[in-house]
Amino acid sequence: MQLAGVFNIAMEPKAERVWADGCYDMVHYGHANQLRQAKTFGKKLVVGVHTDEEIRLHKGPPVFTEVERYRMVRGIKWVDEVVEGAPYCTTVETLDRYNCDFCVHGDDITRTSEGTDTYEEVKNAGRYRECKRTEGVSTTDVVGRMLLLSRAHFTRDEWIEKHKEDARTLATHNDAASPWTDVSRLIASSRTLEEFSQGNKPKPGDKIVYVSGAFDLFHIGHLSFLEKANVLGDYLIVGILSDHMVNSYKGENHPLMNLNERVLTVLAYKCVNQVIIGAPYDVTDEMIDQFNISVVAQGSRVPHHEVDGVDPFAAPKRRGIFQIIDSKSDMRTEVIIKRIFDRREEFEQRNRTKFEKEKKINGHNGV
Numbered sequence: 001m002q003l004a005g006v007f008n009i010a011m012e013p014k015a016e017r018v019w020a021d022g023c024y025d026m027v028h029y030g031h032a033n034q035l036r037q038a039k040t041f042g043k044k045l046v047v048g049v050h051t052d053e054e055i056r057l058h059k060g061p062p063v064f065t066e067v068e069r070y071r072m073v074r075g076i077k078w079v080d081e082v083v084e085g086a087p088y089c090t091t092v093e094t095l096d097r098y099n100c101d102f103c104v105h106g107d108d109i110t111r112t113s114e115g116t117d118t119y120e121e122v123k124n125a126g127r128y129r130e131c132k133r134t135e136g137v138s139t140t141d142v143v144g145r146m147l148l149l150s151r152a153h154f155t156r157d158e159w160i161e162k163h164k165e166d167a168r169t170l171a172t173h174n175d176a177a178s179p180w181t182d183v184s185r186l187i188a189s190s191r192t193l194e195e196f197s198q199g200n201k202p203k204p205g206d207k208i209v210y211v212s213g214a215f216d217l218f219h220i221g222h223l224s225f226l227e228k229a230n231v232l233g234d235y236l237i238v239g240i241l242s243d244h245m246v247n248s249y250k251g252e253n254h255p256l257m258n259l260n261e262r263v264l265t266v267l268a269y270k271c272v273n274q275v276i277i278g279a280p281y282d283v284t285d286e287m288i289d290q291f292n293i294s295v296v297a298q299g300s301r302v303p304h305h306e307v308d309g310v311d312p313f314a315a316p317k318r319r320g321i322f323q324i325i326d327s328k329s330d331m332r333t334e335v336i337i338k339r340i341f342d343r344r345e346e347f348e349q350r351n352r353t354k355f356e357k358e359k360k361i362n363g364h365n366g367v
Helices: 029-039 052-058 066-074 092-097 120-124 139-147 156-163 190-197 220-230 243-250 259-267 285-290 314-318 333-342 344-364
Strands: 015-022 042-049 081-084 102-106 128-131 208-213 235-241 274-279 293-299 322-325
Touching (some): 029 102, 029 190, 066 081, 066 220, 190 259, 220 235, 220 322, 285 293, 285 314
Parallel strands (some): 015 102, 042 081, 235 274
């Protein structure tokens, strides 16, 4: 039996323009997957992003600012247009204003602060379609991972002072591990990677650019850096370091997102053509030759992790293909964590409120 408002995409032709909306706070692979699915319903995907004020009213404080969230959503592969300051409740008038046939949302229920279904009007009008929610991740979950930790755990200098050991050596030890890399319920598959990468391969003669890093809690600084790296050539490959390696040089509770989560989030962006999963820390001559790399770039606004006195970029520097990029953004993972800890009580209340709402909804649904 088909639920009201839920349509099989194979049963109807693609619409010209479809609508999706949301907070898109701390943008992650779950958001990207929802937008990827929404795009399959139409030729053009228009995405409405709510203001900070609307989110505070209905959910609690956002972590990213609205300006950051607009930019982050605009950079996702499947997004054709972004509507800034979209209303929290989706109406027929909104769909008509932006010439959208219907809106698409995940199969989880979203409600206003008064408990009203935010899609009630468009559902009643038959202009609502549903896609699958990505299990195992949510902004609430990611924020929760940070709320359970003390700020000191994230201070790299304090961690290094405490351990007094070489980071490269620690990378081979079993005790160099984040407690959060095993909590994700994401089940990655070759099909998921293919859907996110869209099978994009370099063409003969393409100038290939390579960058690498943790890309944990993907943010506006990461995006700015990757966009600037992208314009240095025709095809951008991003090396995503393993959980073990990131933990070895950043400290006890890093990374917050595991390797699969970080890979899919980075791969969802327009400026990224390919990722190397669990990339080596050192960019070697063999690697440069294997991937036909013309440019290796590093950001100027992040710490340069030269472990054990060995420069990981020695080979590209020797070959004259190394470049420094200024992302023009001072955003770092530590800044995001500080935002949450500075307003810890507000975010804890936000998570509690969401939990209680979901508990009530599940109760009403007999779950």
